[in-house]
Amino acid sequence: MPRLSTWFIRLALAHLTLGFTLGAALLIYKAGALPPAVWIVLPAHQEMLLVGFMLQLVFGVGFWILPRPPRSRSDRPMWAALVLLNVGVWLALAGSLLPGMDWLAAAGRTAEMAAVLLFATNIWPRVRSFREVKG
Amino acid sequence: MPTLARWYIKTSLAYLALALLAGVALALHRTSGIVPLLGFFNPAYIHLFVVGWLTQLIFGVAFWLFPRFSKEQPHGNQRLAWATYALLNAGLLLRVVAEPVAAASYTRVWGLVLIVSALAQWLAGIGFVVYIWPRVRAK
Numbered sequence: 001m002p003r004l005s006t007w008f009i010r011l012a013l014a015h016l017t018l019g020f021t022l023g024a025a026l027l028i029y030k031a032g033a034l035p036p037a038v039w040i041v042l043p044a045h046q047e048m049l050l051v052g053f054m055l056q057l058v059f060g061v062g063f064w065i066l067p068r069p070p071r072s073r074s075d076r077p078m079w080a081a082l083v084l085l086n087v088g089v090w091l092a093l094a095g096s097l098l099p100g101m102d103w104l105a106a107a108g109r110t111a112e113m114a115a116v117l118l119f120a121t122n123i124w125p126r127v128r129s130f131r132e133v134k135g
Numbered sequence: 136m137p138t139l140a141r142w143y144i145k146t147s148l149a150y151l152a153l154a155l156l157a158g159v160a161l162a163l164h165r166t167s168g169i170v171p172l173l174g175f176f177n178p179a180y181i182h183l184f185v186v187g188w189l190t191q192l193i194f195g196v197a198f199w200l201f202p203r204f205s206k207e208q209p210h211g212n213q214r215l216a217w218a219t220y221a222l223l224n225a226g227l228l229l230r231v232v233a234e235p236v237a238a239a240s241y242t243r244v245w246g247l248v249l250i251v252s253a254l255a256q257w258l259a260g261i262g263f264v265v266y267i268w269p270r271v272r273a274k
Contacts, residue, residue: 001202003273010271013264020260024253027230030237031249049185057193065200 001064004078008060011086015052019045043096051112052089059085059119066126067133073122081118088112136199139216143195146224150187157183175238179231186227186256194219194263201270212266219262226255 001009022045029038063078088111095105136144157180164173204211229252237245 001271001273006271006273010268013268013271016260017264020257024257027234027253027256028250030234031246031253032241033246033250054189054193 002075004075004082005060005064007082008056008063011082012053012056012060015048015056015089019048019053022048040097044093047089047093047096051085051092055116056085062119062123066123067128069125070128070132073125077118077122081115081122084111084118085115088115137210139210139213139220140195140199143191143198143220146220147188147191147195150183150191150227154180154183154188172235172239175235179234182227182230186223191223194223197267197270201267202272202274204270211270215262215266219259219266222255222262223259226252226257226259229255 022041025034025038026042026045028034029036059078059081088108091108091111092105093108095101095103095108098104157176160170161173161176161180164170164176168174198210198216203209210216229248233245233248233252237249
């Protein structure tokens with residue numbers, strides 16, 4: 001698989017580890033074995049798993065598996081998407097954890113949206129039929 | 136498609152059906168309130184979707200499609216992979232039962248079941264990452 005895909009997928013797996021850990025803590029709190037303060041990590045748990053793990057894994061596998069573009073293109077926008085997505089996740093979860101820092105969450109979501117736009121516009125030409133690929 | 140991948144994917148489809156059924160039950164409960172326990176079922180419903188269906192489908196397809204571990208062992212440590220499957224499903228099924236019951240009327244026993252569920256799912260996540268990591272490689 002391309003090097004960029006390994007970056008996307010390994011970062012996705014790191015977020016899976018962290019997200020599952022927070023999820024376990026939340027469930028153990030519901031069992032009465034951890035203090036209520038644990039509940040503050042719920043948004044971080046959701047962000048890490050839905051965006052940090054699932055969306056990022058889709059990016060990594062999509063970049064790897066989809067047909068090659070009709071004309072050779074730079075991978076720089078995809079590298080930028082990698083950085084923006086991960087910075088966005090951590091800004092968003094920082095905004096959820098720190099009091100009075102909602103603007104961090106907004107900045108994070110903006111970065112995530114930019115990452116998605118970069119990915120979508122760059123992957124769009126690679127969504128081609130078999131006939132187009134064979135030429 | 137290897138056996139474990141088939142187990143993962145078929146199980147994920149079963150969870151999808153179960154989640155959709157739960158969704159119908161929840162919608163009916165909201166209008167009629169017939170089964171009080173359903174009032175506590177929302178987190179379990181969400182996890183039927185995102186863990187039972189989505190995450191399990193991802194695990195199964197990754198196990199099938201990612202670059203092979205080696206020529207001799209293309210799918211790597213299959214014992215770990217099977218253990219992950221068992222832990223994920225055991226943990227999730229325990230959760231689906233214990234979480235609404237514990238929320239409705241908590242007892243120590245149901246609390247312990249929730250802790251076991253949490254640890255099982257966590258170990259499954261860690262196990263999958265440990266298993267698949269060596270298969271994430273550039274050519």
